[in-house]
Amino acid sequence: MTDIARVERWGVLELDFEVPQAEVDGDLQVTFAIGDSVFVSESFVDEAGALRVRFMPGLEGTWTWTAHSDHADLDDRSGEFVCGPAGDGNHGPVQVSDDAHFRYADGTPHHPLGTTATSWYLAEASVRKATLRTLAGGPFTKVRMGAVPGRLGELESAVRDLAELGIEAEVIIFHPYAGGESPASLGEEAWRRYVKELVSRLAAFRNVWWCVVSEPGLGSTPAEGWAEAFRLVEEYDYGRHLRTFHGRSDADFGSPWITHTSVRSDEVRVITPLSRHHGKPVMVDGCGAEGDRPDPASSLTPEELVMKAWEGVCRGGYVSHAESYVTRGLAPWSIHGGELVGESAPRLSYLREVLATAPADLRYNPFYYDASTLEAPGEYYLQYFGPHRFPERRFELPPGDYHVDVIDTWNMTTHTLEGTFSGEFRVELPRQLYYALRIRRADRA
Amino acid sequence: MAGRLEVERWGIFEREFAGPSDGNPFKEVRLSARFQYRNRIVEIDGFYDGDGTYRLRFMPDQPGEWRFVTSSNAPALDGLRGEFVCTAPTPTNHGPVKVAGTYHFRYADGTRYLPFGTTCYHWTHAMEETQERLTLEALAGSAFNKVRMCLLPTGGMTPPLLAFEGDTPGQLDKTRFNPAFFAHVERRLDDLLALGIEADLILFHPYDKGHWGVDNMTREEDTYFLRYVLARLGAYRNVWWSLSNEYDFNTFKSIEDWDHLLRFVQHHDPYQRLRSIHNGTKMYLSSHLYDFTKPWITHQSVQHWDAALTESWLASCAKPVVIDEISYEGDITRRWGNITGQELTHRFWQGMAAGGYVGHGECFADRPSGPWISKGGELYGDSPERIAFLRRIMEEAPADWIEARRLGTYLLDYLGAGQQAYHEVELPDGVDYHVDLIDAWEMTVTPAGTHSGRCRIDLPGRPYLALRFRAASSL
Structure with a gap:
């Protein structure tokens, strides 16, 4: 190699060994090292049959790499590259920062607001384009999608496209509904290979999250098989991305290798006990879809879905969107992507705007037992009323002057009350559905 | 380093460091x-072993190269590094026991591992x-492959060493552990391991009655104790965690406390050892099983007098049933x-024929080595050899x-304590x-011919018989 390769921090480094896979007997792995940190990346074969190795450096400086292979031309090949500062808009992979x-x-700070479009990247080109356009103009920071064996090239393009938009890509490794062959039905040898190829190939993209399996109880693989899948993901994942599975609220999210929960529950209030139980961020990635499909989970009114999102957020959790209309001339968004026809997405944009101006690391305070409340005590309070039409609310806050905003979450209006409030005070409300209150310390910027 | 440091898979890698005392x-x-x-990281706690000695104890679960780096608030212990190679396990080492399938x-x-447990609560405490x-x-000569044993003393005991420092009832220093006590337990864990016996460690129990002050500790004291136990004993592949014996007899603790402690163990256990909690009973009146469907429970550790309920426990919770008492x-x-x-x-056969596992215990009043369930010693009863037969x-x-x-x-019909003259069965067509x-009871197996469809098998008309049907094609 003549010029030393350069890559930005959390960028994608790719090594092309210019040896066709057909000539390589067995695997190739490359060790990447800087200082005392060592990572290993396994080769994968791209659609053109080329043997490739990828890596995502998380530290700036000069890295060295060494190849290990049974193939004499490849073994002990080595090199170095320089990892420079992250470029604009590159904040690195999302990680869990504390219990919430x-x-x-x-x-x-990163406040996830996800949507699900399990097979969008497998749709025809015009629909794919529409999906990306929709996502670019929408509130969502994360898309959940199912991987399909044999279609990893398309999945990779999708991950790249989402990265361009600054959107996180949650990859469901074992997904029962993605169409094509279900990876859970592969034999043991084949599914291990599939996990290796998938993770080695995609871990270089900083926007990737792993959902190892959706609905583990429904597959034929027993629970200890899924623990094995998690272990394999950890072994191959040089990017150490977020890791969870998607399951019912009584599923076991407690093991140390699970970074956060991803719950399917039509009752988002489970966020409160789950946060307490697991000490990890709680994401409700399946509380139902806005839509009109003939099943209860896919026929929520937009009001209901927006209410769940606000309720969940004000309980310190994260609620994902889904949309599933079948009579509006389009295939359901949550499977095929395309365009959103529902009314919840703009309201979720509004919710996201509210959160964007809030302090980071707000916490749920169970003291306000009758209305879910996120707070930074003495600084900021966000209280949601949902289906309850309170005529008034009373507060007793730490010393200071506060502004009070009355938020109509459905009509997306915020009305700031005259003057400031302090000590014990009362706020009148319009006795309407879907209201929230925001209280901000007045003498802060 | 001269040679590579090697540890067999599921064995124990241990490093000792000098630090502040x-x-x-x-x-x-x-x-x-x-x-x-x-790329996988497994994070463990080290522990203080007294006299300025600190230890890391770790069980590698994959063969190949492992490396570690420490972190500590004591500079002498921070940033220490090392590596070792994990090699293939020796032939008798099958690794830790896990739940397989559902039951x-x-x-x-x-x-395969079929638990045939026994109970020797405080067999290591008198030293x-x-x-x-x-x-x-006695264990080596028996069929038992799991022992339930306690770490904390009961109110009636005066053991030479306790888990905590001190020997005055009510005045133990619960901020300091007694390394010599744990070292002794560890020797016994090694002995059990050599015999292929699992150690179902009972972490708390309600039998202190306020004497030593170990069954009414604060939540902070409980978790402080658990963290030390996890760091010290968790690497032994034969360890299981039984959060408590007769948890519901401890009036100082609520279900919420047990939930918390079970979760604490789950979150701090890098190996995810088997984890359950054992209930008390008021015999023939009530038995308050913990809600084993809770996700931090791996199997149902039941105390009950009636093995006939096994089927209902299996039906109501998709986890293995082990009637430990x-x-x-x-x-x-x-x-x-x-x-x-x-x-x-009889109860062993009833429970197992229904798909569960049953545990043994023995307590005779006047035998030379004392009651087995408390102190171990010799086995005097009639059941151990029958349990060995059942295991075969x-x-x-x-x-x-x-x-x-x-x-x-395969059908196993256990006919129970009655004396039927014949057994009628409708076999699949x-x-x-x-x-x-x-x-x-007599431990005999007698061929009773080949049968098919609806059939009648004549019996000798005495209790404790079973019929085993094995499909000819599957033999």
Whole structure:
């Protein structure tokens, strides 16, 4: 190699060994090292049959790499590259920062607001384009999608496209509904290979999250098989991305290798006990879809879905969107992507705007037992009333002057009350559905 | 380093470091380590072993190269690095036991494990070498492959060493552990490991009655204790966690407390050892099983007098049932400790024929080595050899004998304590079955011909018999 390769921090480094896979007997792995940190990346074969190795460096400086292979031309090949500072808009992969919050690796707070479009990237080109356009203009920070064996090239393009938009890509490794062959039905040898190829190939993209399996109880693989799948993901994942599975609220999210919960529950209030039980961020990735399909989970009114999102957020959790209309001339968004026809997405944009101006690391306070409340005590309070039409609310806050905003979450209006409030005070409300109150310390910027 | 440091898979990698000994190192010095295998990180706690010695104890679960780096608030212990190679396990090492499928267990290497447990609550506490040797010999000569044993003392005991520092009732220093006590437990864990016996460690129990002050500790004291135990003993592949014996008899603790402690163990256990909690009973009146469907529970550790309920427990919770206490063979003044060997054997057969596992215990009043359930020693009862016989029968059975029954490949009909003259059974159509008459008490297996369809098998008209039907094609 003549010029030393350069890559930005959390960027994608790719080594092309220019040896066709057909000539390589067995695997190739490359060790990447800087200082005392060592990572290993396994080769994968791309659609053109080329043998490739990828890596995502998380530290700036000069890295060295060494190849290990039974193939004499490849074994002990080595090189180095320089990892420079992250470029604009690159905050690194999202990580769990404490028992309730996410941050990018550079410390920037991240408030996930997900949607599900399990097979969008397998749709025809015009629909794919429409999906990306919709996502670019929408509130969502994360898309959940199912991987399909044999279609990893398309999945990779999808991950790249989402990265361009600054959107996180949650990859469901074992997904029962993605169409094509279900990976859970592969034989043991084949599914191990599939996990290796998938993770080695995609772990270089900083926007990737792993959902190892959706609905583990429904597959034929027993529970200890899934523990094995988690272990394999950890072994191959040089990017150490977020890791969970998607399951019922009584599923076991407690093991140390699970970074956060991803719950299917039509009752988002389970966020409160789950947060307490597991000490990990709680994401309800399946509380139902806005839509009109003939089943209860896929026929929520937009009001209901928006209510669940606000309720969940004000309980310190994260609620994902889904949309599933079948009579509006389009295939359901949550499977095929395309365009959103529902009314919840704009309201979720509004919710996201509210959160964008809030302090980071707000916490749920169970003291306000009758209305879910997120707070930074003495600084900021966000209280949601949902189906309850309170005529008034009373507060007794720490010393200071506060502004009070009355938020109509459905009509997306915020009305700031005259003057400031302090000590014990009362706020009148319009006795309407879907209201929230925001209280902000007045003498802060 | 001269040679590579090698540790067999599922064995113990241990490193010792010198660090601060002033103040209270148990409380003031934090030591943890990140072990790395490929890109996977396993984080463990180290522990203070007294005299300025700190240890990391780790069980590698994959063969190959491992490396570690420590972190600590004590500079002498921070940033220490090392590596070792994990090699193939020796032939008798099958790894830790895990739940397999829904209702059964196996070792990590795939070998079947059928728990045939016994109970010796405080066999290591008196620290009498002769008695402990007796216990190990008795276990070695028995079919038992799991022992339930306590870490904390009861109110009536005066053991030479306790888990905590101090020997004055009510005045133990619960901020300091006694390394010599744990070192002794560890020797016994090694002994059990050598015999292929699992140690179902009972972490709390309600029998202190305020004497030593170990069953009414604060939540902070409980978790402080658990963290030390996890760091010290968690790497032994034969360890299981039983959060408490007769948890509901502890009036100082609520279900919410037990939930919390179970979760604490789950979150701090890098190996995810088997984890359950054992209930008390008011015999023939009530038995408050913990809600085993809670996700941090791996299997149902039941105390109950009635093995006939096994099917209902399996139906209501999709986890293995281990009836760890079903009354003991013996002759003491308490009901739970004076059933016959015949009755205990009968209950074993009942539970297992229904798809569960049953545990043994023995307590005779006047035998030289004392009551087995408390102190170990020798086994005097009639049930152990019958349990060994049952174990052989079950080892010959399919791994999931209840599923096999559904599939029609294997049926085990235990006929119980009655004396029926014959047994009528409707076998699945079109398959010939080789039938064996098993006498659970006499420990005999007698061929009873080949049968098919609806058939009648004549019996000798005495209790404790079983019929085993094996589909001819599956033999």
